[in-house]
Amino acid sequence: MPPLIGLFGGTFDPPHIGHLILADEAYAQLGLDRLLWVLTANPPHKQEKSITPLEHRLEMVKLAIAADHRFELSRIEIDRQPPQYALDTVSTLARQNPGMDLTYLMGGDSLSELPTWHKPTRLVAALHSIGVMRRPGDRVDLPALEKIIPGLTAKVRYLDIPLIDIAAHEIRLRAEQGRPFRYFLLPAVFEYILEHNLYCRIK
Secondary structure: OOOEEEEEEEOOOOOOHHHHHHHHHHHHHHOOOEEEEEEOOOOHHHOOOOOOOHHHHHHHHHHHHOOOOOEEEEOOOOOOOOOOOHHHHHHHHHHHOOOOEEEEEEEHHHHHOHHHOOOHHHHHHHOOEEEEEOOOOOOOOHHHHHHHOOOHHHHEEEEOOOOOOOOHHHHHHHHHHOOOOHHHOOHHHHHHHHHHOOOOOOO
16 A cells, blocks of 8 residues: 555644644554644634744744654645645645655544635545544534535545644633643643743743
């Protein structure tokens, strides 16, 4: 079988232990050979939100994954001009990694919204599989999605992920309010936030 590369995208603002647990489980359950953390520079769905400068998020991801040789930071969406469409990312990575299959990781909410993505049918066709991380309360009507995006059902792989109620926005809020959040992060990431005074008041 061709080597299988997983694509784990996000703003990672900041990268926390929940991200690492998700990545670890996806690697094991999908039988990945490598997992790329695809850092998004300017996510189109967050244009109205304040995002930590790219250079800080880049360094925090490097620190978060430094100890795990299975994980690798990808600059594919940093070095390319916007807009950042998933199809373009997948197509570029496919050209850069001939003979390898790609699987895209996403949440159940993103799967439900897939018909609104840029050329979703072409995206699904370009992928070996789609690893879907479900959350309580998300609503995925796969038969309905299949009617809109033919071939989707055969590509979906649901992942059995432990419920991890940690979110980057909660960490940022805790920091802003002066509440503790040290143990939501790897020590190196926490120390980086402290050193650079990110997210306002730090404890």
